[in-house]
Amino acid sequence: MQSDLIPPENWLDHPRLTRCFYTSADVVAVAKKLLGKVLVTQFDQQICAARVVETEAYRAPDDQACHAANNRRTARTETMFKAGGHAYVYLVYGLHHLFNVVTYREEAAHAVLIRAVEPLSGITTMLERRGLTSVKTQLTAGPGVLSKAMGIYRRHDGSDLCAADSPIWLVEDGHRLAPKNIQTGTRVGVDYAGADALRPWRFSIRGNTWVSKAKGSGR
DNA sequence: AAGAGGATGAACT
DNA sequence: GTTCATCCTCTTG
Numbered sequence: 001m002q003s004d005l006i007p008p009e010n011w012l013d014h015p016r017l018t019r020c021f022y023t024s025a026d027v028v029a030v031a032k033k034l035l036g037k038v039l040v041t042q043f044d045q046q047i048c049a050a051r052v053v054e055t056e057a058y059r060a061p062d063d064q065a066c067h068a069a070n071n072r073r074t075a076r077t078e079t080m081f082k083a084g085g086h087a088y089v090y091l092v093y094g095l096h097h098l099f100n101v102v103t104y105r106e107e108a109a110h111a112v113l114i115r116a117v118e119p120l121s122g123i124t125t126m127l128e129r130r131g132l133t134s135v136k137t138q139l140t141a142g143p144g145v146l147s148k149a150m151g152i153y154r155r156h157d158g159s160d161l162c163a164a165d166s167p168i169w170l171v172e173d174g175h176r177l178a179p180k181n182i183q184t185g186t187r188v189g190v191d192y193a194g195a196d197a198l199r200p201w202r203f204s205i206r207g208n209t210w211v212s213k214a215k216g217s218g219r
Numbered sequence: 220a221a222g223a224g225g226a227t228g229a230a231c232t
Numbered sequence: 233g234t235t236c237a238t239c240c241t242c243t244t245g
Contacts, residue, residue, distance in 0.1 A: 056226070065226075076241060094239030096227050113226060144227050154240095189226050214227080 008047035008121040011040045014171035022084030027103045027110035031057035036175040043151045048122030054204040056187045060109035065193035068109035079158045080109035089157040096144030116141045118210040142212045181206045188214040
């Protein structure tokens, strides 16, 4: 049995991030600002909360690493063209559901991929979903595993994180992060993007154990 | 209609 | 370090 650091129901009292947080024209800035925020989900009365510790920014049309590079519209990328504050969830490798936050305005395909979180509440539920019996970084350090732990799936693609009845949302809990504690690096798994693969658009909380140990993550 | 490959993770050697 | 699970999406024909 795993005890939570914070009672799950406490998160219901924290203010949700509002639309304006997500509608910034600068997706890179939002990727940094998301570090330290808390992702909360509530499915079947199970409340889970986890601090965002690693993010990556993707920005159409110029960024070739972005699914919507050159403003390419397909059934999948259509969600990225929604207004800031929607969830973009897609399947990679036929196995993993990756959770992104859409930013900026409608018709601009910008998004932040949440790559790792630090569990705070609902840890028993997360362990069950992951099929684990003890807490280790494997629980939520990585974009695929965190979605599974938090109960996020492709059916949540396009949902509005700002809607009052959304089962997925983000909150601010007063956590402070000094700029010098934001680690910058290149994005993972985007070698196909040529020069854009070198953009320093991956951000993480320096020294945090829950940051993913992805291949080619470099630092 | 078919084929290739992916914003990963786990289990190997 | 390497392999492979697994299926949706996009490209090509």
